[in-house]
Amino acid sequence: MAHFLTFVDEKETLRKAFLEDQELVDLLMNTGNNVAAFEHFSTGSKSPAGKRVKKHFYVPGTTSVDGNFISMRGHVAYADSNVIKRVDLTVYIICNEDQMDLLQGSRADLLADRVDRLVNNWSDTLFGYGGIRLLSADEVQFVDGYSGWEIAYTTCERNMEADRIG
Amino acid sequence: MSEESKKWYRMTRPLFNSGYEDDEFFAYGQEGFLEQLDTALGMDVLLYDKRIDAKPQKLRAIVQSRTADTFNSADDRQILCPIGTLHCGQYVRFEGGWWLVAGIPGNNRIYEKAFIWKCRHNIRFLSPVTGKVVEYPVVSENSTQYGTGEENKTQMTVGDDQHLVYLPYNEETIMLDNQFRFIMDKNRAQPSVFRVTRVDPVSYAAGEEAFADGLIQWSVIETQFNEATDNREEMVADFFRREQGGEPGRGQGGTVALVDLDGDRLLTVGETKKIRVELTPSGETEALPAYTLSYDLADGAAEVTGVEDGVITLAAAEDTKNVGKTVTVRAAVEEWDAEASLEIQIVGW
Numbered sequence: 001m002a003h004f005l006t007f008v009d010e011k012e013t014l015r016k017a018f019l020e021d022q023e024l025v026d027l028l029m030n031t032g033n034n035v036a037a038f039e040h041f042s043t044g045s046k047s048p049a050g051k052r053v054k055k056h057f058y059v060p061g062t063t064s065v066d067g068n069f070i071s072m073r074g075h076v077a078y079a080d081s082n083v084i085k086r087v088d089l090t091v092y093i094i095c096n097e098d099q100m101d102l103l104q105g106s107r108a109d110l111l112a113d114r115v116d117r118l119v120n121n122w123s124d125t126l127f128g129y130g131g132i133r134l135l136s137a138d139e140v141q142f143v144d145g146y147s148g149w150e151i152a153y154t155t156c157e158r159n160m161e162a163d164r165i166g
Numbered sequence: 167m168s169e170e171s172k173k174w175y176r177m178t179r180p181l182f183n184s185g186y187e188d189d190e191f192f193a194y195g196q197e198g199f200l201e202q203l204d205t206a207l208g209m210d211v212l213l214y215d216k217r218i219d220a221k222p223q224k225l226r227a228i229v230q231s232r233t234a235d236t237f238n239s240a241d242d243r244q245i246l247c248p249i250g251t252l253h254c255g256q257y258v259r260f261e262g263g264w265w266l267v268a269g270i271p272g273n274n275r276i277y278e279k280a281f282i283w284k285c286r287h288n289i290r291f292l293s294p295v296t297g298k299v300v301e302y303p304v305v306s307e308n309s310t311q312y313g314t315g316e317e318n319k320t321q322m323t324v325g326d327d328q329h330l331v332y333l334p335y336n337e338e339t340i341m342l343d344n345q346f347r348f349i350m351d352k353n354r355a356q357p358s359v360f361r362v363t364r365v366d367p368v369s370y371a372a373g374e375e376a377f378a379d380g381l382i383q384w385s386v387i388e389t390q391f392n393e394a395t396d397n398r399e400e401m402v403a404d405f406f407r408r409e410q411g412g413e414p415g416r417g418q419g420g421t422v423a424l425v426d427l428d429g430d431r432l433l434t435v436g437e438t439k440k441i442r443v444e445l446t447p448s449g450e451t452e453a454l455p456a457y458t459l460s461y462d463l464a465d466g467a468a469e470v471t472g473v474e475d476g477v478i479t480l481a482a483a484e485d486t487k488n489v490g491k492t493v494t495v496r497a498a499v500e501e502w503d504a505e506a507s508l509e510i511q512i513v514g515w
Contacts, residue, residue: 012514
């Protein structure tokens, strides 16, 4: 997929993968502190977690409802061949600090692990050419009360000339 | 000294009062007030219990401070009523205007008094209890009074007005939580929409002894009018919702309808949806008639993967190019001469 439709495709695919994963949906939605006692929320496009997974760079304001979120941000790293471009997609795991500490560990860490298992893949990859590679990851505080992970993934996509090649 | 003499010694005898004045005063004080209400001092008011579609109580009352000296004092008046009439959060209507009983009423054993605030604007929204459009007069105070009302975002400037809105506490208003949107504007062509960012049902409550009374204070911030979901004719935000069913077909023998079991009439790329065929005969009948199904699947945007016990399973193709297309399902009952149709829109993730 050429030009910036790349990001439309990648983000939709990522959102679909997240919302279809039971473990990830449960980690986003449950407010208790014991993963073993988590309720199962429905998955798929009608999942209540749908409002928590954003396809744009979203950071909750201090007046937002308490909750945990995943958002995304695209970046074209370089495109010097006109055929292939390297695109980065940063996934933000944004957790409410009041809901951070679970008996099994930090909610942000558990969510980051789940995201990484779904995305960081060299063979049966979600999108792109040659697999999706973890580029970097940092723990960050987004705003007062919300912290989590900033995880950058990279892959290669077709650039503008690729359309002519077919 | 005898016991009787001791009692007399300790007793303080009133100097001026006979001791009967108190009874006299309070026996006739309240009735005297009622008589005053019937004079030119009193006026007819309608009292609504926390919502304006409630049945009003008509009574006589005295409204004080009617000749305001300043802009701000024009909003504040006091109402005097017979004891036991007023509750914080009631609406008072007189001279065509809406007023809100904002203070906790109190009495001096002659009359009951509370201060009332002028509701300068009415807001409309869909009731979270009934789903119907309801209207509430509110008191709104601009809390960005000396701000410009604009906020500079990275590439554009958006409205950034903040208000404090007061409305009665009841079973309906307490359901409206953060992120609730409503239209509040006199401009009906380009109305401003506001989003609730804080609900404070506590600071203006009336106490545990009057739990059902009190006000709710909202902090609201200006947000953008959404052409897709907000209705400027009704002045109701988030008005347009997709109905669960499509157009039912009414015939001579009964009605046929198609009901989307998800309730949103949206089918996401790569997912399935179930639609139920419902036949409702007009009269009593032993067996339901046969029906036929037909589809317009928008050039393969979706396919029917099964029909079992009157439930159709529709699967959307795994192709984002179909996003925005509409597929139509129809059910027809020839015997009743009735046909129902349901449109489902294909959406992306």
